[in-house]
Amino acid sequence: MPLLMRMRISISNCNTGDAGWPGVATDQLQFGRYLQHTIDYRSIFGDVILNHFGHSAAALGTLIPEHSYIPVNFFGTTAAV
Numbered sequence: 001m002p003l004l005m006r007m008r009i010s011i012s013n014c015n016t017g018d019a020g021w022p023g024v025a026t027d028q029l030q031f032g033r034y035l036q037h038t039i040d041y042r043s044i045f046g047d048v049i050l051n052h053f054g055h056s057a058a059a060l061g062t063l064i065p066e067h068s069y070i071p072v073n074f075f076g077t078t079a080a081v
Contacts, residue, residue, distance in 0.1 A: 042067045047074035 022028045022036040030036050046069040049055045060069050 039072055040067070040070070043070045043072050044074055046070075047072055051075045 021038060024035065026032055028036065042064050045064060046060055046067075049060060049063055050057065052075065055063070057069070060067075
């Protein structure tokens with residue numbers, strides 16, 4: 001299955017980590033205007049690096065420095081970290 005198709009199918013399976021859904025009330029918006037983010041984009045990159053490119057978990061520290069990887073299950077499965 002093509003990568004973009006897999007991404008579209010499995011994006012609905014992503015979890016929001018420990019942050020949960022903050023809500024859409026004015027006092028819950030960033031700057032009173034923007035939705036709060038619940039997934040760090042670096043964790044999505046981590047899923048791509050591990051599950052699509054096949055790199056090891058040890059490589060994540062070099063490829064994404066100063067980030068603690070939290071699997072978001074972007075592809076529907078997560079490699080062991």
